Amino acid sequence: MRIAIIGGLAAGPAAAAEAKRRAPDAEVVLFEEGPNISVGTCEMPYLIGGVIDPSVDLVVVSPAEMERTRGVEVRIRHRVTALDPARGRLTVEALDFGSTREEAFDRFVLATGARARRLGVDGEEAAGVFTVRDLVDTEQIRRWLDTEDVRHVVVAGGGYIGLEMAEAMRERGLRATILDPKGRVLGGAVACEASDLMDRAVRGAGVLVRPERATEVLTDDRGRVRAVRTDRGEIVGCQMLIVSVGVEPRAELAEAAGLRLGDMGGVTVDDEMRTSHRHVWACGDLVQIPRAPDGRRVLWPLATTARRTARVAARNVAKPGSDRFRPFAGAVAVRAFGVEVGSVGLSMQRAKGAGLDAFATDIRHVSRTKAFPGASPIDVRLVVERRTGRILGGQVVGAEGAALRANVLVPLVIRGSTVRELAEDLDLVYNPPVAPAVDPLKVAASRALRSL
């Protein structure tokens, strides 16, 4: 049996290794158009900011290691340009040779991921405008910062990656401005709807968050970005622009192969991660997967879910029917400017969007016993289904113990547990240096219980 895995950053290598483990006799070939596989992309902002030692190699597993230790054949700089599942054929372009040829496989795993969205404005192709998606971007950003006279960086988009990049720029001693139409950070995957702690920290670190959208990139006579024009007609001078306005699935190959796509443009898969063609599975940022609170199949472009979907796809490609994906909670965290946000499940906005009858409960409590030095505020929002009291989601924000606290909500959201269970049944730890007598999560749940 020959298995082709297409895409080699996060989901692809995980799927390839697991497929080979489960089907040791199969020939597993991994195709990646870029120069690297298995990259710790999530660490890139910290490498750029110099928080992680610049000499650290973010490649987790090299192609040679992958071949030697996992028995997977790796073809980097090979782009798959067409997939014909009915005939069991791939068309592959070897980028370093300019040659294209067909190869035969029995089964396929698509892990082509997502690409960073662009602004779609004039001047966006200027030198000094970057997205942050892979190591190639990272190298280009570092080179720009090292060789140009950069003093002020504009970050378009206040999501978690924009926030991490703004912090990276401050770490390098540069001025940074975030443009976000909401005038606030964290309105996306990492939801922070009801707390001002992060926004205050961002401002306290000297980063301006402007409630604007970039409408044009202005360049100097050498074609380098010199300013950004916004929808308020303002001109914001800068020597670098980082575009961080979300991602979109790279579904062209799947679409051209006739595979069904979902309402959000991701590839449609069943619980075995099988696409609409029985010999093709898919995983990672590319696919729409069911979230726990309402079962809706959505894009959820995170490394954690990429890994889970990859494992399920690989097991089933090795032996169909051998594993299935169970709905995810959707837990994400970010730590920047000394504040953490952990967010799980549905935000209030998403719950409303899903047509659920939900309410939100917001409380502020403390990270440890009040009298204990270092105790700091913890904000909790719980999103609760009115009829059942089920916890649909939650957000925890604070200088310490916020992100890991949010993890407690993961099994609760997955199991459909109620605020009563959290408020009354869970004996979360209490110890003065670690947590107050009643944990902030429980305080929020008790409050929500009273408003039911």
Add this chain to the structure above:
Amino acid sequence: MRIAIIGGLAAGPAAAAEAKRRAPDAEVVLFEEGPNISVGTCEMPYLIGGVIDPSVDLVVVSPAEMERTRGVEVRIRHRVTALDPARGRLTVEALDFGSTREEAFDRFVLATGARARRLGVDGEEAAGVFTVRDLVDTEQIRRWLDTEDVRHVVVAGGGYIGLEMAEAMRERGLRATILDPKGRVLGGAVACEASDLMDRAVRGAGVLVRPERATEVLTDDRGRVRAVRTDRGEIVGCQMLIVSVGVEPRAELAEAAGLRLGDMGGVTVDDEMRTSHRHVWACGDLVQIPRAPDGRRVLWPLATTARRTARVAARNVAKPGSDRFRPFAGAVAVRAFGVEVGSVGLSMQRAKGAGLDAFATDIRHVSRTKAFPGASPIDVRLVVERRTGRILGGQVVGAEGAALRANVLVPLVIRGSTVRELAEDLDLVYNPPVAPAVDPLKVAASRALRSL
């Protein structure tokens, strides 16, 4: 309706306030033999060590406030010397007046708690020998430290309170030695069976842990402790001895009233916290309550469970049948000498003691992405039932993010979730400054899954 609550430290006040809330027309009277009610006992070691500002008042709610805001009548310095549930009578001794009288009540809540165990050795009554149970102890310890020439303190018992007291002594610049027959710390409620991180930290802070038991307290000519003799015949000189060898329920009143006691000496209650007499409920450190992994009814002397049992008792005393106690996970944490331990559910030792067919999986991982500054080791032990893969308990140890990580196990232990669920279904957060790509808990669960 007249309701008597007996005992006023943690469970008692919580029960009194909740009973009054649920039965506003009832007359609720709280009896406490000591001078305070509602004390933050768990913070005492930090007050003694000077970590919490010495001017902080650990009384959470004063008797006057309790009366005014909760409508509960409070009688401090009143000891209940007898309870006659059949006749609905209490005998109460007013300590400040030397008078004793009978009072009539309809229903009773026993919250007489626990007392610190003594060593039971010669010389234990010497000046300078203390247990740490209430504010009176705390004041006496502070006075001793302030007025005597204390240089070296021996702490008998390496449980979490002994550990906190040893740290408090170091905070005050004193030498400290822990005597524990195991030669290790944390072998009790806070279990730390498989990690050496805490023991190393204790040693690193200059605290000696001797594998010995105190067999005699030696005094000077003024009756003050001057040394401790151990079961190895050694003499350990000291100017203060803290006895921290566990607690035992104060069940004499209940026993004399003819109430049934459990196998561990605690009061027997049903899921409504009702004792063997239909007009008497009990709560807090006094009662035996069902733990989740095996339903066994045990003593679990913690503030968190005291609060839960108090709430259930109070609701049922106000309206029988209105609430029931659900088995607890048993989550405890301690942070000392820069290391945290969070422990949940059954230790391996307890699982064996309960006759369960369990195995333990031990792993060492990191608190954050390895390359991230500040990343430090996290040790996880999972205790797993062999036949089912159910998580019976877990221990998490490390310099950061250990105690709060353990909280994730609370709903899992309560629900009887398996290592497969933790390893494969829970999308715990990943963000470089907060957690590694695969959380230590998941690494442990995957390892356990493979050995099933």
